[in-house]
Amino acid sequence: MALLFRLAGRQILRSQNDGLYKFVRPVTLQPSQYVEPAKEGHDERNMKLGRPQSPHLTIYKPQLTSMLSISHRTTGIILAGYAMMFGAAAVGLECPLEYYIEQLQCAEVGPACLFGMKFTLAFPLTYHFWNGIRHLLWDSGRFLSIKEVYLTGWSMLAVAIASAIVLSSC
Amino acid sequence: MFCTMQRYFSKEPPKKEDKKEPPPPKPKMKRFKIYRFNPEGNQNVKKHYMQEYTVNLNECGPMVLDALEKIKSEHDCTLTFRRSCREGICGSCGMNINGVNSLACITKIKTKGKTKIYPLPHMYVIKDLVVDFTRFLDQHRRIRPYLIKNEDKFDEGQEYFLQSIKDREKLDGHIECILCACCSTSCPEYWWHGHSNPPKDFLGPAALLNAYRYIIDSRDSGTASRLDQLRNYYSVYRCHQINNCTNCCPKKLKPGKAIAHLRLFLAGLKKKPKPEMGGTIKSDPEKGVRGNDCTTKKSKC
Structure with missing residues (x-):
């Protein structure tokens, strides 16, 4: 039976050599110029696919490493603010700054309040100073194992607070 | 001897202890809050959300990956994450667990409280905990993570570069990186500078650690070109020594230190020492003996 069919099929193909082959194989291959696929940036591609950005700053655990770094930057900004503030005050105010300091001393606001004001002025300075030294040490390629980073971090904080207290109590 | 024989042949049944079986331990239920995102979802629902699962820790392995596997097999088979070796060597299962990046397979489950699991921060999420590594791997490709040799006469696949033991030891602590990101x-x-225009972007701790690894390799002779490639505003100098990288590295490597030393190299304060050994050796000792006339002469002598 199979032989019969095979023979019959072969016969059909042979007899209609032009017709059937053309019918089952209508593909013609033509050479064409290579078109480079459009280059797509990483961000564009992902945005097109509607992929969300995974959460970052809001979910990452605040650790000593990152917290000391961000506060170094903050104290830097605060110090710049102080410098600009006092500079502008020296230019804009009618009397020299010493006059206002004397006024403040005469106002008798209490030692605790005075200490607090001095501390807010002194702490950014001491913190930025001591952490800056820590960064200088890092730049020389030392104290960069995680144990040393934590050790220098805590001791820097202690020294910064202590020196700020000393500065603001005298 | 006799004693053991006696014990062996005596057919006394072991003494039965009339103790009750200990009561089954109380189920230790632990809640996991996991970031979910389904790219194939309905356009209106195509949003990420947090889903909570409760797992009995008594029936679960000690690691976070075990819990994820359990959730996937018993609670929700649609939960998607990468995993492979389950022993911290493949670097597939990097994710943010309780706010810190780590490998799920080597992070123990904390018994107290809720454990929050997010995908790696500031990456495009493909699905659930799977993120797009394209840019990260492209940055690794750009630092040319292979030895560059100036000399042309080198029989590839047939020779080894020589390196002294001392020079090799310098690479310890740099070659163990598994690119888990x-x-x-x-x-x-x-996060902020890693995605600026490609030749001028912050390469990130992983790529820079690998760049440093090839710069200090005594067999590599492309140091100058490697350093020149990094000499721009972004590649290295966007690092501000936050040291989050060193803090979370699952292999306990120090990318922060590598970057600091890279800067010393870039500033010219550190120079690459001369290699203790140079040249090559035949990779097949048999062939080396046969092909080399000197050795045959020596053996004749």
Whole structure:
């Protein structure tokens, strides 16, 4: 039976050599110029696919490493603010700054309040100073194992607070 | 001897202890809050959300990956994450667990409280905990993570570069990187500057650690070109020594230190020492003996 069919099929193909082959194989291959696929940036591609950005700053655990770094930057900004503030005050105010300091001393606001004001002025300075030294040490390629980073971090904080207290109590 | 024989042949049944079986331990239920995102969802629902699962820790392995596997097999088979070796060597299962990047397979489950699991921070999410590594791997490709040799006469596949034991030891602590991207995605500077225009972007701790590894390799002779490639505003200098990378590295490597030393190299304060050994050796000792006339002469002598 199979032989019969095979023979019959072969016969059909042979007899209609032009017709059937053309019918089952209508593909013609033509050479064409290579078109480079459009280059797509990483961000564009992902945005097109509607992929969300995974959460970052809001979910990452605040650790000593990152917290000391961000506060170094903050104290830097605060110090710049102080410098600009006092500079502008020296230019804009009618009397020299010493006059206002004397006024403040005469106002008798209490030692605790005075200490607090001095501390807010002194702490950014001491913190930025001591952490800056820590960064200088890092730049020389030392104290960069995680144990040393934590050790220098805590001791820097202690020294910064202590020196700020000393500065603001005298 | 006799004693053991006696014990062996005596057919006394072991004494039965009339103790009750200990009561089954109380189920230790632990809640996991996991980031979910389904790219194939309905356009209106195509949003990420947090889903909570409760797992009995008594029936679960000690690691976070075990819990994820359990959730996937018993609670929700649609939960998607990468995993492979389950022993911290493949670097597939990097994710943010309780706010810190780590490998799920080597992070123990904390018994107290809720454990929050997010994908690696500031990456595009493909699905659930799977993120797009394209840019990260492209940055690794750009630092040319292979030996560059100036000399042309080298029989590839047939020869080894010689390196002294001392020079090889310098590479310890740099070659163990498994590219899990935990360090790079923990770095705030990489979040903000990692995606600027490709030749001028912050490469991130992982790529820079690998760059440093090839710069200090005594067999590599492309140091100058490697350093020149990094000499721009972004590649290295966006690092502000936050040290989140060193803090979270699952292999306990120090990318922060590598970057600091890279800067010393770039500033010219550190120079690459001369290699203790140079040249090559035949990779097949048999062939080396046969092909080399000197050795045959020596053996004749």
